[in-house]
Amino acid sequence: MSFDVAKVRKDFPIFERTIRDGKKLVYLDSGATSQKPLSVIDAESNFYKFNNAAVHRGAHQLAEEATDAYEGARLKVANFLGAKEDEIVFTKSATESLNLIAYAMGNAEPGSRFALTSKNRIVVTEMEHHANLIPWQQLAARTGASLSWFEVTPEGRLDLSTIDSVITEGTKVVALTHQSNVLGTINPLEAIVARAHEVGAVVVLDACQSVPHMPVDVTKLGVDFLAFSGHKAVGPTGVGVLWSSLLNELPPFLYGGSMIETVTMTSATWAPAPRKFEAGVPNMAQAVGLGAAIDYLAGIGMQTIHDHEIELTGYLLNKLLAVPDLKVVGPTNTQSRGGSVSFTVGDIHPHDLGQFLDSQGVAVRTGHHCAWPLTRKLGVPATTRASLYLYNDESDCDALFDAILGAQKYFA
Amino acid sequence: MELDSLYQEVILDHYKHPLNKGLSATYGAQVHHVNPSCGDEITLNLTVDKGTITSITWDGVGCSISQASVSILTDLLIGKSLDQAQVIADSFMHLMQSKGTEKGDESLLEDAVALAGVSQYPARIKCALLGWMAFKDASVQALAKQA
16 A cells, blocks of 8 residues: 555654653544644744735735735635635634524525525434534524434434435425544435435535545535534644535625625625625634645545545454454444444443543543434443544554553453 | 552442442432533432431442542531531542642541542543532532521
8 A cells, every 4th residue: 555654644743742651642533633744833833924914904915925825725625625716614613614504594584595484494413513413403493493303323324214204395404414423424415415405405514524534525415515624634723614605695694894895884785705704804824724734635635545544444443343342333344434433341431441541642532522412322421432544553553452451451 | 550540449449339329219409410521420319407418329420530439429428517518528629629739638538538639630620520519519409498
């Protein structure tokens, strides 16, 4: 295999440090946030050092350079997703992207495509992250619309057998995750998108766990909105992306400077998208950093990264399934699944397991992973999650395996 | 091993053999607390008679630290006056905020000093405090009922 993990790791300064008294850092928490290559850290820092000025304002050279850098990052994101530049909105996070859609829909003129009433329905799934559940719960509460959802099977897949009774006439939104942050399940979109569009609903895709890990082309997915966060894609914190081809039809969410066309003392009109959704001086350095992150990922190739992760996920699953009393929560093969692997180990509480793993230098996430209804449905109070990325290799999986066996001895 | 300062033998003993676990049928006050960061939950029943704690029972799910901490709490506080319990609870909460600089007053906290190591692990302090916050809440409710 041409992919050289050792070479990749050299791009990430954090792997030069050690953990808990000299142990190698085994970072298996990229599902929460990824580590950053030096090129991203430099891009963000260089913006402040050399180009910092408020974008889209100012009659000076720095303002021009800052605007070029910021808009250049937008073009990179657009190209990365197979989208058009004016379909890309920078937000502070994927959470804000999803809230933006829900709030903007709540601002829609009565009778318009996005307006909801008590006759309408919002559809989600049981495997949603809180960020793609609560904004819709709240929109339903504000508008009187009903909330329905696809259930999750014991194998950790969406139960689509009920599709026609879940996505009904009158459904206005179907919001779901591309890849579960807990189960690793990659959801099939084709049938859901087809049924949603059949009844005139828009499809909102939470792509936080997919865009950083696999090739994503919005023109092929068929969805109407897509959100992802920069910091999970080797980019900086504080920047998220919202993509949509329907931005011009959607009313604004945040009002203020930059997002207007004209303003009087009593009224205002809006700039065209994406500016309409970027009120205030934006997170310029972070957007520029995200541009560098996308250059980094694209330089390696998303298919290459995906292939590496799938191969490694198979290796990790085989390792974990060999541990006595360990139960994988989610698909146990690499069919339509990514590199987030949640599990329980006998009676050892995930918090205790995570603490022991940490003492061995192994960083994992424990808890309900911001998907409480899902863990409740699966009948586990909490799980331990190992999530893989391009800088992980088999030695990381081996270290996790050894540390789990160590924890079993420790807590026996 | 550094981890042993966190997982003292007495903690693991309480975790494996928790005291006063299983809710009493009757109680003066009942509270339910959760730790939203990890999903740990506890229900705690408290009965106070003439200012003295006559019963604390509980049920819940959680890590060894949270479960051992509430087990130790019940053992420590049953039979004490609410005023004494308040002094003990305040002392324990102070210990948890000490970032590993204090060992705790063993004459006051007894087995609970075994949890001193938790104060070095910021993410786990909430685990140790889950039962204590529930107790505080329950004692306020019990007092309000008496008044």
